[in-house]
Amino acid sequence: MIEVKDISKSFDGNHVLKNITVEFFPGKVNFIIGRSGSGKSVLTKCIVGLMEVDKGEIVFDGRSFTKMDRWDRRIVRQEMGMLFQGSALFDSMTVEENVMFPLKMFSKMSAGEMKDRVNFCLERVNLQGKNHLYPSEISGGMQKRTGIARAISMNPKYLFCDEPNSGLDPQTAIVIDNLIKEITYEFNITTVVVSHDMNSVIEIGDYINFIYQGELWWKGDKKEILKTQNDELNNFVFPSEFMKEIKEVLRDGRG
């Protein structure tokens, strides 16, 4: 479990995160949603340690990440996997080398074992046979799947996904969503997804945290989102009249 306790972050006096307290649960897909500029990406970067918080604490399974020195942090980081918005694959490496990279750096596996592990991960994301292609030679959806394979290669306890569906067509987006969900349940990973794709949220979200103007404005599950009277959340999730009608239909169980 990841616990975020009362964290704040500001840039040049501009308070981007204000006293946020939130938990992310293992074996569940935990969403952070919010409008562009609401602070959700900063929150994720603070959680994974790419940014330092001004105050507050981040705890990974009882271990205070904020109080650790960089050596201990590196150990916790080896338990993390992250899928980036732009995939962030190493473009000088093949698909296989990308997935093998964390294994080469940290595991004590033999070359054969690493190869087996890579093939397992690639099969898991339906990319078998693509080992020797470079990121520039595969589609955006395949790049995302390679990113997932790399993220899970070290058997992570925590998986972070930053806008996993951005730039993908709706069908590929659903494939990626389902993959994230399956992997989360299969390996009991604490998954945190940052997104403003409401289709993903409704499709695979177990717990949803809504960030508004740097504050945690609402949290709950996807059923509760349909019943909420929170205006900001309603305007975010159901921005158009058409979407508001859909909400009514879903809430009333009609249609």
Add this chain to the structure above:
Amino acid sequence: MLVNVFTRPEKRKVYKKLIVDEIDKIGIQSLGIVALLSLFMGAVVTLQTAANIDSGWIPKWTIGFTTRQTMILEFSSTIVCLILSGKVGSNIASEIGTMRISEQIDAMDIMGVNSASYLILPKIIAAMIIFPFMVIMAMACGITAGAMIGSSTGVISLTDYNYGLTYYFEPFQVSYTLIKSVVFAFIITTVSSYHGYYTKGGALQVGQSSTRAVVYSIVLIMIANYILTQLLLL
């Protein structure tokens, strides 16, 4: 950044391979341009010196002597490294800068990899290993070209040229130039890596980082050249 760069590497075996790759990228792939420039520079220095000796009191072997001194003391280390700061420095800054803006460095950091060390240390070590060899090659090419052009155009005989080459030769001058090349290698790789590593923004900023890397490297090389000359030769 340098503290992170020089912390103990995660896996030495991985780093060894990276260093070999970087020696190829930084050094071997620059051999052609260094050789070409050195050949022409040696030839031109020989011809210019010959053209400027219009007094019968100045012996012909001065041409060989001047070519040797120019090639060893300044061209092979300083000028070659200035050229390499353009080729290698901009390449390093743009490579690391692109990795920064496309979140590849963030990906490494999140995995727990010391990205500064992984990306920069092999480049520094590789450059410090290969630059002295390139400098020796530049000296050899320049001096050989001078001999060939000097004798083929008839401005100096090979005997006179060789006499000039060996006249009052101080082996320490070669050591001095090799020391300079190692220092310049360090400057080029660290300055370029720094500008690439701290790139923020997009493609435009990667280009700016690359330009800054070259400009700062050149300025620092010139300052270091002056300081090292003062310290080592006087």
